[in-house]
């Protein structure tokens with residue numbers, strides 16, 4: 485309906501716009517499928533220069549070479565061919581199904597007759613998981629994706645799906661295909677160099693991404709929760725294993741309470757400066773003694789230093805309580821129970837700055853059992869019985885972000901979901917498997933006097 489002169493006038497604008505649009509599409513293609521684009525260009529060049537038989541011969545030679553590589557060394561093949569794998573999965577899984585899955589999962593929206601659909605951005609396939617970046621549509625919240633995570637996993641044939649926020653409006657979905665923490669991880673060689681041990685990042689295992697699992701002890705308290713047999717002991721001993729040179733030199737002092745008659749901590753009593761193997765008056769007295777030390781040291785540091793450091797010449801004290809519930813909840817003597825609770829609360833609330841840390845292990849995370857869970861900034865959820873327990877340990881919303889500690893299989897003790905205060909996303913990791921022979925090595929390495937009280941008798 486436009487006059488001809490107007491059409492002639494806007495033609496260059498339309499053509500330029502079309503050209504820009506085409507270049508954009510091409511750039512997108514090269515960005516998302518670089519291997520395929522290079523292979524296609526090379527194939528076209530060989531075909532035009534050398535002919536079809538050369539192309540076929542080269543194709544067969546490369547295919548055979550790749551097959552032989554895969555057969556000889558699957559791991560390196562998987563690692564090096566990640567780009568090609570990513571492109572294939574993008575093409576045959578995500579690009580094909582994205583639109584339908586988004587519509588059926590109710591993640592699209594309509595406004596003014598136009599459909600808004602989340603945009604599929606960069607994908608990275610790592611073998612055990614696909615990392616899929618997404619741009620949400622306006623008005624959408626990550627929680628909407630978290631609620632649909634299970635449906636998304638099934639749609640893309642993954643075992644589970646986790647949702648991570650990258651930046652405002654951008655998400656990363658982890659579509660999990662296998663468990664990289666399925667096999668036990670042996671403890672590393674015992675560290676003997678004091679300078680190599682950093683209380684801010686103690687290596688106690690490996691995360692599912694293959695990085696070291698680091699725990700901060702300085703200025704921190706760690707609460708580990710898991711059913712019986714979840715592998716809580718392995719985290720405890722991994723921490724002690726990593727601390728070995730500092731325990732030996734006296735820079736770190738371990739104080740232990742094991743209400744299970746020393747079944748856990750008693751397997752390597754040499755590492756402890758003080759160890760009580762019951763939940764009675766001796767355990768409470770030890771807790772009160774440590775609480776007194778906390779107050780005394782905090783009073784001395786007042787106005788002088790804000791956080792303990794090695795230069796003070798005083799040891800960092802780690803209080804380890806195996807089965808905390810036995811000390812602060814199941815204790816039948818009400819007075820002892822209250823004294824124990826008060827002492828632990830003093831240590832956890834005031835101990836971080838003057839160089840005291842608490843590592844508490846417990847099976848039951850309910851509020852009636854551990855009423856002051858919030859005083860532990862670092863929470864570790866090993867295998868749990870119910871989904872509600874995950875929320876109790878890690879906090880609200882963390883399970884929706886993927887931390888399904890209630891789904892950790894019995895066959896993988898030592899696997900845990902870890903949540904640090906101040907970090908939005910939980911991490912999944914497995915503690916080192918510290919064996920009895922490791923503990924024998926540890927006790928031979930560490931020298932120190934042991935005060936062991938069993939059922940009230942000093943030994």
Ligand SMILES: Nc1ncnc2c1ncn2[C@@H]1O[C@H](COP(=O)(O)OP(=O)(O)OP(=O)(O)O)[C@@H](O)[C@H]1O
Nearest residue numbers: 668711712713714715716717718897898915916917
């Ligand atoms: N990180 C690990 N890797 C492999 N096996 C492990 C690991 N941690 C623990 N195990 C094995 O799992 C079993 C149970 O471990 P552990 O006793 O540490 O569990 P727990 O949670 O402390 O149980 P409880 O509360 O009954 O003491 C043991 O046989 C141990 O060898």
